[in-house]
Amino acid sequence: MVLKLYAEIVPEAGSVLVAMVLLEKKIPFELVPIDYSKGEHKTPEYLALHPFGRIPMIDDDGFILYESRAICRYLAEKYADQGTRLIPTDLRAKALFERGASVEVSELFPQLMKVGAQLVFNPLSNVPTDEAALAEGQAALAKTLAEYEFIFGKQRYIGGDEFTLADIFHLYAAPILIKAGFDVITDKGPNVKRWWNDLVSRPSWIELQAGIRSVAMY
Structure with a gap:
């Protein structure tokens, strides 16, 4: 199952951090666009995954993770040997x-x-x-x-x-x-x-x- 990224189409703030990591690490992903103007981040379905109703969020084969810096660290370590190394090992x-x-x-x-x-x-x-x-x-x-x-x-x-x-x-x-x-x-x-x-x-x-x-x- 390809990783899903819940974010804006044109990213800002935390979404851009996660998107940068995905591109630097060459990680395949599917964008699930969230439209703030339509309140898509506050629907019951979304709040069931993210209790604070914000973006970004990822779904990695059923593993749900929010908070941009936490997501970035998770991706950088899971794909440590792929793409740009973002967390040193020494x-x-x-x-x-x-x-x-x-x-x-x-x-x-x-x-x-x-x-x-x-x-x-x-x-x-x-x-x-x-x-x-x-x-x-x-x-x-x-x-x-x-x-x-x-x-x-x-x-x-x-x-x-x-x-x-x-x-x-x-x-x-x-x-x-x-x-x-x-x-x-x-x-x-x-x-x-x-x-x-x-x-x-x-x-x-x-x-x-x-x-x-x-x-x-x-």
Whole structure:
């Protein structure tokens, strides 16, 4: 049974992480498109599989899994020897990968979401911008990216000198802001810019900009 991915046709946020892993690992899958505007994520049938009613979700021959980072780790380990190796096996290299993944979720992601709340999500809900909260979020984000600039002065990727799942995790929030016209990455220093351009130049990322398609075989 081919793996099923429940996601948007044009992925964002967590869906894009899972789709990137599927393409990088060359994993056959079937897309089950979920239309938020029609409430397809809140139907009784969908909620029976995903109690929070969100996407992405996978069905791997009856094994149901949600939460994008958990899905990505599962796929990267199940298909470890297929496609791009996304989680190192060497103990120290894996420790650096885990450090990079922790940095993303604890240091960068919260700052991106603070800025995103004011610049992207509040306007979508017709909520006025909180200028004080925006300034605080932008200052915190600038500080974090200055630390990233230092890190990338010493290594090529966030988890060391090899591209890993920790780099893919960074594609959750930043592209949403950039697509909305707020470039929060590429103007923050040459090392960060070099790393970010490397990520968004990958064939898997370029392919996803046109939308996800079911892939029966590679």
